[in-house]
Amino acid sequence: MQLEVGKVMVRDIRFADRTRMESGVLHIDKNELVKYLKEDASIKDVDIDIARPGESVRIIPVKDIIQPRIKVKGCGQVFPGFISDVDTVGEGVTHVLEGCAVVTCGKIVNFQEGIIDMSGPGAKYNSFSALNNVVLLIEPVSGLTKHAHEAAVRLAGLKASYYLGKAAQNVQPDEKETFTYNTLTEAARLYPDLPRVVYVYMIQSQGLMHDNYIYGLDAKGILPTLISPTEVIDGAIVSGNCAAPCHKNTTFHHLNNPVIMDLLRRHGRELCFAGVIITNESTMLSYKKRAAHFTQKLARLIEAEGVIVTEEGGGNPETDLMLNCKLLEKSDIKTVLITDEYAGRDGRSQGLADVTAEADAVITNGNGNELITLPPMERTIGVLESVEIITGGFSGSLHPDGSITVELASIMGSLCELGYERLTTRLK
Amino acid sequence: MKKLKFAHYINQFYGQIGGEDKGDQPPVVHEKAVGPGSGLEKLFGEEGEIIATVICGDTYFAENPEKAAEEITDILKKYDFDCFIAGPAFNAGRYGMACGAICRAVQERLGAPAVASMYTENPGAEIYAKDIYVLETGKSAAAMKDALPAIAEFALKLARGVEIGFPEDEGYIPQGRRVNVFADKTGAVRGVDMLLSKLKGESFTTELPMPVFDRVTPAPAVKNLARAKIALVTSGGVVPRGNPDRIEAANATKYGKYSIEGIDDLVTDEYITVHGGYDPVYVLEDPDRVLPVDVMRLLEKEGVIGKLFEYFYSTVGNTTAVSSAKRFGEEIGRDLLANGVDGAILTST
Amino acid sequence: MVKAIEELGIPAVHVCTIVPISETVGANRILPAVAIPNPTGNPNLSQHDEFMLRKNLMIKALDSLKSIIEEQTVF
Numbered sequence: 001m002q003l004e005v006g007k008v009m010v011r012d013i014r015f016a017d018r019t020r021m022e023s024g025v026l027h028i029d030k031n032e033l034v035k036y037l038k039e040d041a042s043i044k045d046v047d048i049d050i051a052r053p054g055e056s057v058r059i060i061p062v063k064d065i066i067q068p069r070i071k072v073k074g075c076g077q078v079f080p081g082f083i084s085d086v087d088t089v090g091e092g093v094t095h096v097l098e099g100c101a102v103v104t105c106g107k108i109v110n111f112q113e114g115i116i117d118m119s120g121p122g123a124k125y126n127s128f129s130a131l132n133n134v135v136l137l138i139e140p141v142s143g144l145t146k147h148a149h150e151a152a153v154r155l156a157g158l159k160a161s162y163y164l165g166k167a168a169q170n171v172q173p174d175e176k177e178t179f180t181y182n183t184l185t186e187a188a189r190l191y192p193d194l195p196r197v198v199y200v201y202m203i204q205s206q207g208l209m210h211d212n213y214i215y216g217l218d219a220k221g222i223l224p225t226l227i228s229p230t231e232v233i234d235g236a237i238v239s240g241n242c243a244a245p246c247h248k249n250t251t252f253h254h255l256n257n258p259v260i261m262d263l264l265r266r267h268g269r270e271l272c273f274a275g276v277i278i279t280n281e282s283t284m285l286s287y288k289k290r291a292a293h294f295t296q297k298l299a300r301l302i303e304a305e306g307v308i309v310t311e312e313g314g315g316n317p318e319t320d321l322m323l324n325c326k327l328l329e330k331s332d333i334k335t336v337l338i339t340d341e342y343a344g345r346d347g348r349s350q351g352l353a354d355v356t357a358e359a360d361a362v363i364t365n366g367n368g369n370e371l372i373t374l375p376p377m378e379r380t381i382g383v384l385e386s387v388e389i390i391t392g393g394f395s396g397s398l399h400p401d402g403s404i405t406v407e408l409a410s411i412m413g414s415l416c417e418l419g420y421e422r423l424t425t426r427l428k
Numbered sequence: 429m430k431k432l433k434f435a436h437y438i439n440q441f442y443g444q445i446g447g448e449d450k451g452d453q454p455p456v457v458h459e460k461a462v463g464p465g466s467g468l469e470k471l472f473g474e475e476g477e478i479i480a481t482v483i484c485g486d487t488y489f490a491e492n493p494e495k496a497a498e499e500i501t502d503i504l505k506k507y508d509f510d511c512f513i514a515g516p517a518f519n520a521g522r523y524g525m526a527c528g529a530i531c532r533a534v535q536e537r538l539g540a541p542a543v544a545s546m547y548t549e550n551p552g553a554e555i556y557a558k559d560i561y562v563l564e565t566g567k568s569a570a571a572m573k574d575a576l577p578a579i580a581e582f583a584l585k586l587a588r589g590v591e592i593g594f595p596e597d598e599g600y601i602p603q604g605r606r607v608n609v610f611a612d613k614t615g616a617v618r619g620v621d622m623l624l625s626k627l628k629g630e631s632f633t634t635e636l637p638m639p640v641f642d643r644v645t646p647a648p649a650v651k652n653l654a655r656a657k658i659a660l661v662t663s664g665g666v667v668p669r670g671n672p673d674r675i676e677a678a679n680a681t682k683y684g685k686y687s688i689e690g691i692d693d694l695v696t697d698e699y700i701t702v703h704g705g706y707d708p709v710y711v712l713e714d715p716d717r718v719l720p721v722d723v724m725r726l727l728e729k730e731g732v733i734g735k736l737f738e739y740f741y742s743t744v745g746n747t748t749a750v751s752s753a754k755r756f757g758e759e760i761g762r763d764l765l766a767n768g769v770d771g772a773i774l775t776s777t
Numbered sequence: 778m779v780k781a782i783e784e785l786g787i788p789a790v791h792v793c794t795i796v797p798i799s800e801t802v803g804a805n806r807i808l809p810a811v812a813i814p815n816p817t818g819n820p821n822l823s824q825h826d827e828f829m830l831r832k833n834l835m836i837k838a839l840d841s842l843k844s845i846i847e848e849q850t851v852f
Contacts, residue, residue: 419615
C-alpha cells in the first residue's frame with residue numbers, strides 16, 4: 001500500500017468571505033463552517049476562534065485536536081466511519097494542512113480535558129503551541145447526556161477538519177512524502193537482511209468516555225488485528241478519549257503517529273517495518289490476557305523480531321503493557337515499551353502501576369505529577385475556571401491574577417506516550 | 429570573588445586524636461582545617477577556606493546519634509558557612525552513618541547545603557543518600573587522593589548555589605527523585621533507536637528501570653514439627669505498651685525483640701501497635717489478631733510444635749524501605765540461627 | 778524479611794493479605810491472611826470461633842513450613 005502525503009503549509013489563518021488556501025494563508029468562511037457544524041441537532045451553538053503561535057492565549061478545556069486533511073486520490077475519504085463510508089483508506093494521495101489544527105473546546109464534556117498555552121513557559125510542553133489553531137467553541141443543546149455531548153463534539157471536530165481540508169484539495173503541496181507499506185511476502189523478499197520490526201499500538205477502550213474508534217467501530221470489543229500504517233495517516237483511528245490530557249492520544253497524534261512515521265521513514269534502510277498490530281486496553285483481567293495472547297500470536301505469525309509497544313493512559317493499562325511485554329519476550333521477540341510515569345510531586349514514587357522484569361527497555365515521556373505555575377495569558381479561549389476541575393488541577397489552581405498552578409497532567413499531550421514530544425524523566 | 433566558607437566534620441581518627449580507643453571522643457571544634465581538610469583547602473585555593481572542623485568519636489556518635497547530632501549542630505550554629513562537608517568516610521560504617529546523620533541535621537536545622545562522602549556500600553550511604561548528597565568514593569583511605577578533588581569541586585558548586593546536575597555526571601549516589609528534562613530526540617525516535625540497539629545486541633540504557641526483586645531458593649522444610657522451635661515475627665508493629673524501643677509508625681529504621689516467656693496470650697493494653705498504616709482498632713482489642721501468641725502457645729502445649737521461641741520480633745512495614753526490611757531480616761535470621769530456631773511465621777498487615 | 782530469613786536456611790512463611798505483592802517480591806511460602814488490619818483474627822466472629830480460625834490458620838502455616846517445595850507456593 002502506498003500513500004503520498006502532500007503538505008500544504010499554513011502560516012496564518014484569517015476569517016474571510018470564502019474558505020480557501022491562498023499564499024499560505026488559510027481563509028475561513030466562518031458562517032459557512034458554523035452552519036455546517038450546526039446541522040447536528042445536538043449542537044445549540046458554535047463559535048470559532050483563532051489562536052496563533054506566540055500569542056498570549058490560553059485554550060481550555062481542550063477535548064480533541066485534529067489535523068485537517070483530505071484524500072484527493074485513492075479509495076475512501078479521511079475519517080472513514082464518520083465523514084465517509086468504511087472503504088479501506090491508506091492509498092493514493094492525501095493532502096494535509098501543515099502547521100494547522102482544529103481544536104475542540106467549549107463547554108467541558110468530562111474532567112479530562114486540558115490546556116494549550118500558545119506562548120510562555122507552558123508552550124514548550126506540547127507541539128500544539130506552534131500551530132495555527134482553529135478553535136471550535138461548542139455549546140450543546142440542554143439535556144444532552146455526556147455520551148451524546150462527547151459524540152457531538154467529536155464529530156464536529158472531524159467535520160471541521162474535513163471541511164478545512166477541502167481547501168487543500170486543488171492546491172499544489174509545498175512538500176510531498178511517499179510512504180510505502182509492503183505486503184508481508186514483498187517485505188521479506190525485498191529486505192531479507194533487515195530486522196523485522198512490528199508496532200503494537202495500544203488503544204484505550206475502557207468506557208466512561210475513554211474510548212477510541214477504528215473505522216467508526218468502538219475499540220472496546222475488538223480482538224487485536226493488523227492495520228496498515230498508511231490507514232492510520234488517513235484517519236482510520238479517531239479519538240473519543242477523555243483520558244488524562246497529558247497522555248490521551250488526540251486524533252492529531254493518531255494521524256501523525258510518530259512511531260509509525262519513524263518506522264515508515266526507516267523502512268528499507270535500517271529495518272523492515274513488518275506491520276502494525278492494534279490492540280485495546282480492557283478493564284477486565286481475562287480480556288487483557290486474551291488480547292495479550294492474541295497480540296503475541298499475531299506478532300509470531302508475521303515473524304516480528306522486534307516490537308515497539310506504546311501505551312495510552314496509565315494505571316490498569318500498565319497491566320496490559322506488561323502482559324504484552326512478557327508474552328512477546330517469551331516468544332523471543334525483543335520489546336521496547338514507550339510509556340510515561342506518575343512518580344508523585346517529589347518524583348520519588350514508583351511511576352508505574354505494574355512492572356515486569358522483562359521490561360528492560362523502556363522509554364519514558366515524563367512524570368505527570370510535576371507541579372508547574374503558568375503565568376496569566378492576555379486572552380482565554382474557552383473557560384479558564386475549568387482549570388480547577390480538570391485532571392492535574394485542583395481547588396486553588398486558579399490564582400486571582402489569572403496565573404495557574406497545575407500538574408503537568410493538565411497540559412494537552414505533554415506526556416504523549418506515542419513519544420510525540422521530547423520530555424523525559426531522569427533520576428537525580 | 430569572596431572566599432567561600434566551609435565547615436567540615438571528621439572522626440577521631442582523621443582528626444588525629446586517636447584510633448578505636450578514642451572512639452568516645454565528644455565533639456570538639458577547631459577553627460581551621462584539620463587532617464584531610466587541609467587537603468581540601470589546598471584544592472579550594474583562593475576560592476574557599478575551612479573555618480571550622482568538628483571532630484567527634486565514632487563510638488560517641490553511634491551510642492546516641494540524635495543527641496550527638498544536636499550537640500554538633502549547636503556548635504556549628506555559631507559559625508557562618510556556605511557549605512558543610514562530612515568525611516570522606518570510605519567504608520567505615522559508623523563514621524559513614526555519623527556523616528550522613530550530621531549532614532541531614534545541618535540541612536534541616538541550619539538550612540545550609542551539605543555533602544557527605546563515602547564508599548557506595550557504606551550503610552550510611554544507603555540510609556542517607558535520599559536526603560543529602562552522598563559523593564561516592566573508593567573503599568579505603570588509599571582512595572583519598574581521588575576523593576578530595578571530587579569533594580572540593582562538588583562542595584564549591586554547592587556553596588555557590590550552582591544547580592547540581594545528574595548523578596552520572598556529578599558523582600553522587602542517586603537520591604531516588606525522578607526529574608523531568610527535555611531530550612534531544614522525541615520519545616518515538618528514542619524508542620526506535622533503543623529497539624535497533626537491542627536487536628543488534630548493543631548496550632543501551634533503559635529510561636525507566638523496573639524495581640528488581642531477587643529470588644531465594646526455598647529453605648528445606650521442617651523435618652519434625654513436634655520437636656521444632658518456631659518463632660513469630662511481624663511487620664504489623666505489635667510492641668509492648670509504651671513502645672520501649674521507639675519504633676516508628678512509618679518507614680521504620682529498626683525492629684524490636686521482645687520476650688514472651690511465660691506469656692500465654694497477648695492482652696489488651698499490655699501490647700499495642702505502632703504501625704500507622706492500618707486501622708488499629710482490632711489489634712488493640714486483641715493483639716493476637718496480628719501476632720498469634722495465644723494459638724501458638726496452645727499448639728506448643730498440645731505438642732504440635734516442640735517450642736514457641738521465647739522472643740518475638742516486631743517492626744513496622746508502613747512504607748519501610750525494602751533495603752531496611754532486608755537488613756532487619758538478615759539480623760533477625762542470624763539471631764534465629766544462633767538460637768536454634770527451626771521455622772518462622774511472619775505476619776503482615 | 779521472609780526472604781532474608783530463608784536465605785540463612787530457616788523456612789519462613791509469609792502470612793499476608795496482599796498476596797500478589799508478596800509473590801512479586803519473592804517470598805517462597807505464602808499464606809493468605811484474613812484481612813489487612815487483622816491477619817490472624819476476625820472481629821466479626823465470636824471469641825471462640827475466632828480462636829478456632831486463628832488456630833486453623835496457624836496449623837496451615839506450620840504445614841507450609843514442613844512442606845517440601847521447589848518454588849514459590851501459595852498455601
